[in-house]
Amino acid sequence: MKTAKQLNMVSCHYCAKVWRLAVDGQRCLHCNAVLHQRKPKSIERCWAYLIAACVMYIPANLMPIMITNTLLMVDQSTIMEGVVLFWVTKEYAVAIIIFIASFVVPIIKIVSLFLLLISVKQDSIFGLKARTRLYQMLEFIGRWSMLDVFVVALMVGLVQIKGFASIEPGLGMIAFGAVVVLTMLASLSFDPKLIWDAQNHQSKGIVDDSR
């Protein structure tokens, strides 16, 4: 099987028309989008977004995501404190949903992006299909981490009762939203075709693994 790059072909990112002998930066004659063999500066942009996401991940977890004012006390809770609170009040299903959406998903995204970037840098031909699946999964799961941001917004809107309780957003909410957006931008700027380019670099004869 030949790749499009080897035969000097490019497919448009948008309309998927295939062009031969197109120069990077030329426009698709069908839909007028800019054509690229690979996403431009894919690795550099992905690293930049990923590192920014890692930095924001620290305040996202350490700073309070919301502040509850009641008659008796002021309570600041971080994401993990929220999960623990649900767990001890025996709301196991909600505790697990929030734990997965707010903790597991961002960690998986950040670790996977590191893995993809480093393996592409190493020109690794190990687990090409598995890494493609990993990338497809990243595209799918990223959005679900926004859950906690939405929950805090709704709580702030709903719990505004004078003389009883009010809820304010905490700085952690912003940092957390930033992590979600930055990891989404990172996975959008990564080009999965780079994973497979390693095979063309390393082996001359491509093994035909026909199904």
Place this chain on the structure above:
Amino acid sequence: MQEITEVIICEYCDTIHQKAVLNNGQRAYCQRCDARLSIVVGRIPSNLLPLTLAAIAMFLIANLFPILELQAQGKTNSVTLIGALVLLNHDWSSLAAMLILLTTILSPLLHLCLIVYVIVAFQTKKNLPGIHFAIRVLHQLLPWGMVEVFLLGIFVTMIKLSTIATIIPEIAMWAFIALCILITVIISVDIRIFWHIDDVNDSSKSNMNVT
């Protein structure tokens, strides 16, 4: 630069495949990386326009009416999506308000309106301006609409507050459920179908297959 019409290129691994005719319900997968080959030639499903218009109606209800009502200490308070954003819109938390505005209001609304615009343009066969730009924007918007995540956020908020107050679901919550289902159906139609409307006249192919 010349167009090659008889092949398609896998968007994940860059492998070239020869087009073939697919029967109804058949799907094509890349032989090298197993990713779905998503180039669709066909007619726009006739129910897409009514579904989109219904989704716009649901969107308006979901955004203009209260989502949840809280009752505690003899007092009640209800929240609309816009109301929650207005409360968030001060100091630094206006950043979070903007993020929520983008993902739950602007992105889904623009998405639905552009689909209506594109379908009307094709069905009236008028050369409406910016049609290709509109379809490219549709591609870009796809990852940023998060209505389904917001719906899960509504449920989590209900459970979270049910321990301290009485929470009553209001009309907009039901509208969000309907909107979520409608958007899922609408998104399941590949946007690429809009790029290949012209091709339908050229051939009777309903879809394409790998070699």
